[in-house]
Structures are given as C-alpha cells and as structure tokens.
Amino acid sequence: MLNDIEKLRENLMKLIEEKGSNLQDPDVIAASQILNAAITKYNEFIRNKL
Numbered sequence: 001m002l003n004d005i006e007k008l009r010e011n012l013m014k015l016i017e018e019k020g021s022n023l024q025d026p027d028v029i030a031a032s033q034i035l036n037a038a039i040t041k042y043n044e045f046i047r048n049k050l
Contacts, residue, residue, distance in 0.1 A: 001041075001045065005035070008031070008034055012028070012031040016028055
C-alpha cells in the first residue's frame with residue numbers, strides 16, 4: 001500500500017513539473033485526488049488495525 005502511495009506521489013510531482021507548476025491543470029487535480037484517496041484508504045486501514 002505504501003509503495004502504491006509513493007508511486008502516485010511521484011506521478012503527481014512529475015505531472016506538476018510537466019505542467020509548469022500549474023496546480024489548476026485538470027491532470028494535476030485528478031492525480032492529486034487519486035493520491036488523496038489512496039492516503040485516506042491507508043489511514044482508515046491503520047485506524048482499523050489499531
């Protein structure tokens with residue numbers, strides 16, 4: 001799960017660089033939302049495990 005999050009983060013950073021740091025670009029927003037969902041899922045997993 002953490003590996004997936006890291007790959008999504010790297011993808012987001014690459015997109016931000018490609019889009020000239022335009023955080024309003026639809027591709028950047030979509031990648032950010034996917035990363036956020038993965039982090040939320042991971043946090044829920046950890047919370048349920050404790």
